[in-house]
Amino acid sequence: MTTAPLPPFPPGFRWGVSTSAYQIEGATTADGRGPSIWDTFARDPGRIVDGSTGDEACDHYHRYAEDVGLLADLGVSAYRFSVAWPRVQPTGAGTANPAGLDFYDRLVDALLDAGVEPVATLFHWDLPQPLEDAGGWLHRDTAARFATYADLTAARLGDRVKLWITLNEPFVHMSLGHGTGTHAPGRALLFDAFPVAHHQLLGHGLAVAALRARTTSPVAIANNYSPVRLAGNSDADRAAGAAYDALHNRLFTDPLLGRGYPDGPGLDPGVVRDGDLDAIAAPIDVLGVNYYNPTGIRAPAQGSPLPFEIVPLAGYPRTAFDWPVAPDGLRDLLRWLRDTYGDALPPIQVTESGCAYDDVPDADGRVHDAERIAYLDGHVRAVREAIDAGVPVTGYFVWSLLDNWEWAEGFTKRFGLVHVDYATQRRTPKSSYAWFRDLVRR
Ligand code: FCB
Secondary structure, three states: OOOOOOOOOOOOOEEEEEOOHHHHOOOOOHHHOOOEHHHHHHHOOOOOOOOOOOOOOOOHHHHHHHHHHHHHHHOOOEEEEEOOHHHHOOOOOOOOOHHHHHHHHHHHHHHHHOOOEEEEEEEOOOOEHHHHHOOHHHOOHHHHHHHHHHHHHHHHHOOOOOEEEEEEOHHHHHHHHHHHOOOOOOOOOHHHHHHHHHHHHHHHHHHHHHHHOOOOOOEEEEEEEOOEEEOOOOHHHHHHHHHHHHHHHHOOOOOOOOOOOOOOOOOOOOOOOOOHHHHHOOOOOEEEEEEOOOEEEEOOOOOOOOOOEEEOOOOOOEOOOOOEOOHHHHHHHHHHHHHHHHHHOOOEEEEEOOOOOOOOOOOOOOOOOHHHHHHHHHHHHHHHHHHHOOOOEEEEEEEOOEOOOOHHHOOOOOOOOEEEEOOOOEEEEOHHHHHHHHHHHO
16 A cells, blocks of 8 residues: 655645435435335345345434534535435425425534535435336436426525535436446336436536526536446457447536537437537536546447447456456546546546445454555545646545445445444444545645
8 A cells, every 4th residue: 555645735625525315314204205216226126235225324314413523523624415306305396395405404504513515416316206207317307307406405505505516427327227227216228228318417407507596606517437448459349448438438528518419329319409408518617526447348249239348357456346446547537538628627526436345343343444545545646646737626525424325235335434333323433534534634
């Protein structure tokens, strides 16, 4: 592990940690919350590896004050959480449920009292189930519904949230939720999932307009990116790499930054109506970048339904998720964004970066997660290198504050700076928490 001191970061650089509603809150029926697609999906036998649900998760809904205390002790300048749409609009439509918004009101005030800037994501995958029943993101009307929900939420919190993020990782919600069906809502449509890309992007654009009418705080979107590493150098491999790049890295960024959709197999924009691309390209103030790992790609076998094949990358250490640890991928990605989008690129904040390891408390109850420290150290250095190369990066958020409910992996993957014993809900800061606190202090 690297031990050289980290070089200083520009003044005002935002250090934070991230979470999302369904992964930590629990209390899924409290105060009028309606069901979301993840409540439904987690109950479908065989979908979640350990058969668990987010019914209790980290019980953050009741323990938020303790968790804000952990943030204050950590000394971060910002905390990125998500608002659960089914708390605000239990059926996905109609007037706001005040009791649902009350929770975020209390959370935001507690954060401000603790000197931590609230950063709110409006959609981190927990669509109200009634909207899914009406077609979900395959259905154009969901985009308009999302803008209404954004308006209702900003009407209540717009005076205090310091950065708004419309969508979290629309690529992952499209591909895993609607392409392969490994996430909620569990649809396996492959490229027929494309309308989900367009309707999320349209919802983003309409929500940006709704937010602008309610707040002067900056507005962003958080995209997932994964640089392509070719596992061969034939023309067919290169074509496969370009196809994957278009799907994962450009489908959700080209139209946001005013370029329309990239050409590529399966991206036939039949659902795009006049005016949509202008709405999607509404200026944003920050581009959120979620980065975990690069993707190995080669040409597909004959007869494959996909224009690429994903292959494991050799030669990297791996996390408990079996994801390769490749900080150079983050540096390359940040440079690629700058080189590709040039002046159209707004300042970047890394809105998620982190890793899962099998953290077990020792006999004294301490969790020594040296691998996580090494991971974060490498990725923070990669950001620093990108800044030195002229990329405008203004923040870095660790995923995650707490161990939490990791979607289809249930409770089996721990990403937190803070260990959670799910039987007792006891929080234990890991060594990485102390390491990050020291970094933030410096
Ligand atoms: C990201 C998600 C986040 C978490 C991390 C590990 O794709 O946005 O909720 O699951 O992966």
